[in-house]
Amino acid sequence: MPHPQVLPLFDSTGKPLTGAERDRARKRYWAIHSRDKYIAMRRREYRSHRDSILAKQKEARDKSPLMRERARLRAADWYKNNPERIAARHSKLPESKRIAARIRAKEWSRANPEKAAAHRKLIKARRKSRLQNVCPNPLEVLCFYTSEKASPTLHCFYCGTSLVGKPMHMDHIQPLVKSGMHTAANLAASCPKCNLTKNEHDLTDWFGNRPLFYEI
Ligand SMILES: [Zn+2]
Numbered sequence: 001m002p003h004p005q006v007l008p009l010f011d012s013t014g015k016p017l018t019g020a021e022r023d024r025a026r027k028r029y030w031a032i033h034s035r036d037k038y039i040a041m042r043r044r045e046y047r048s049h050r051d052s053i054l055a056k057q058k059e060a061r062d063k064s065p066l067m068r069e070r071a072r073l074r075a076a077d078w079y080k081n082n083p084e085r086i087a088a089r090h091s092k093l094p095e096s097k098r099i100a101a102r103i104r105a106k107e108w109s110r111a112n113p114e115k116a117a118a119h120r121k122l123i124k125a126r127r128k129s130r131l132q133n134v135c136p137n138p139l140e141v142l143c144f145y146t147s148e149k150a151s152p153t154l155h156c157f158y159c160g161t162s163l164v165g166k167p168m169h170m171d172h173i174q175p176l177v178k179s180g181m182h183t184a185a186n187l188a189a190s191c192p193k194c195n196l197t198k199n200e201h202d203l204t205d206w207f208g209n210r211p212l213f214y215e216i
Contacts, residue, residue: 135182144184145170157188158198158212169195173203 007025010016017025031038046053061068079086090098109116135141148154148170154163157171171190174180177200190198198206 130176131182134176134180137183140184141182141187144187148189154189156191156194158190158194158207161191163189163191167192171195171198175200175202178202 007022007029008017009022011021061071093101149168152164154168155161156163157173169190169192171188171194172180172182173186173188176182180186
């Protein structure tokens with residue numbers, strides 16, 4: 001604890017501080033000047049009373065719109081700055097929770113069509129700029145895409161479903177997020193189901209040892 005002389009005896013209006021107020025000032029002084037010890041103490045406190053601390057915080061947020069807004073901004077900031085930790089967290093979620101999240105997202109899109117459209121546009125733009133970095137020959141990709149689309153015997157690369165007259169997705173065999181390139185050699189026509197379930201998985205992780213419809 002600091003020497004009492006460095007602590008204020010009066011508040012900003014000149015009124016003498018009460019015993020409890022001086023006590024608070026002393027604690028504040030200690031928190032500022034022994035930062036490491038203070039943080040260690042708060043962590044210990046948090047670990048031993050986590051549930052009651054979280055309940056209290058929630059109660060305070062429920063009462064104050066300002067606090068709620070601040071918490072929302074802090075959380076949004078954290079989400080923006082920690083993409084790897086979020087991905088790690090999501091990958092640990094059980095399937096039931098993932099399905100529930102997907103349903104919630106769909107409901108949100110239906111309730112907020114304009115925001116959802118803006119979000120889709122943003123994702124598309126990001127994808128486009130990412131593609132430009134990994135596409136040495138756009139013309140070759142375009143030719144491949146058009147010839148695949150026009151093929152009278154088009155099948156899903158993975159499961160062999162016929163795609164003639166049906167929606168077709170172009171899948172990156174080696175996903176872009178795992179340093180795959182946007183080239184004809186790394187593209188495969190696939191049914192929406194295969195493309196969407198494969199998502200960003202490696203081919204072997206996702207498909208296992210089942211035989212592919214086409215040989216690579
Ligand atoms: Zn398929």
